[in-house]
Amino acid sequence: MSLISIITVNYNQPEVTVAFLQSIRRHAGDLPVEVILVDNAPQGSYESQFTDVYPELIYILSEQNTGFAGGNNMGIRHSGGDYLLLLNNDTEITEGFLTALLDEMDANPQIGLLSPLIKYFDEKDRIQYAGFTPMNYYTARNNGIGNYEIDRGQYHKSYETGFCHGAAMLCRRKDLEAAGLMETLYFLYYEELDWCEKFKRIGKKIWFTGKAVIYHKESVSVGKMSPLKIFFMTRNRLLYIRRNASFLQKIAFSVYYTFFVCPLKIVQLLGKRRPGLARQVFRGIQWNFTHSKNSTDLGYKGI
Incomplete structure (x- = not known):
């Protein structure tokens, strides 16, 4: 079975990241997984906290804060998997999550980037993301699908979508090599939308599946109005x-x-x-x- 590289970035949130690693430990099952953590300009020494939870962790210290794209790109460069899964450190995965994502990718070779159903960590019956509508480039507006709806199973299916969600994105290494890495010039926000555009330009589709679920602790990193x-x-x-x-x-x-x-x-x-x-x-x-x-x-x- 192909190796899955799970990449996450920590920015001075050791407790949040520990909970993330614990969820990987609980729910990865027997799948071949490597977990890569990029520690962006930490104010303290957190490595032992992380490796106590996940001893096999590939820990990368970045002396500078390179942002969301820079941190993930650094992790990608150190990865060895045929599949690369970028997960926010403020997420927690669920049982069967990885298997469902891989099954979806294997069933459709046209998928370039794939995101799961994302629900709010503090309101686990509430949906945050079930896809995005296409972008209106005259207003730079599009709409989230399912946002803040009660999860009644209405999105437990798979379909093409406008954009993936930066909290959780899966791709194949061969597609990534054709599309290119994320652009670090964004630092925060919109880099995942730009990345989706890159995959579209190489003829790949952006996809959503509600068969895999993740919980997201939204806006932990920078605050809601910082x-x-x-x-x-x-x-x-x-x-x-x-x-x-x-x-x-x-x-x-x-x-x-x-x-x-x-x-x-x-x-x-x-x-x-x-x-x-x-x-x-x-x-x-x-x-x-x-x-x-x-x-x-x-x-x-x-x-």
Whole structure:
């Protein structure tokens, strides 16, 4: 049976990551698995905590915080599996999860990237992700499928979807080598959407299966309204369009986003007395007008 490389990134969340490793230990079964953990700029020494739970762990220390894409790319470079499964460290898998994912991939060679049904860890009957609709490149908007619905089995099936979810993505190594790694210039947010676009360009499909389930502790890493999140969500939404849309779509979206969406967001944040967050919206837009779409200057201090 083919080796599965499970890759995760820790950023100063040792307790969360320990729980993640414990879930892998409980539910991986007899499948051939290697677990690779990239420790992004840790403030302490966490390796022993992780290896106590998972002695076979491949532990990689990164002196710098390279973000979601950079950390996963580092793990990918150290992996040996024919299948690569990228899992957030704030997730926990369930019984039969890995087998269901592999069965789906084996049944359909056209699948490039595959994500499972994702449910909220704190409300285990609530769905977070059952796929995404296609992107409207004029507004950079699409919709999540099933979000916050009660799980009644309505999505316990498989189908093509607009995009995978960054919390859990499976691919074949041979497809990854053709599509390429994730782009580190995003640092946080939208890198998985950009990655899906890469797989689409090599003729592969983006797929969802509700036959595999995972629980997600959403927004553990950066907080629900942190300056870091506001900056990169603003910056990367426009950057994604700049990298993946047609010329006409880029122009239309840039006008819509710069002169309507972001000013409205700034006014709302100022009304809530959050001037620091409003400043990050402005900075996220400003970055795109002062940097190329391939710039490696992240534009955010303190990371």
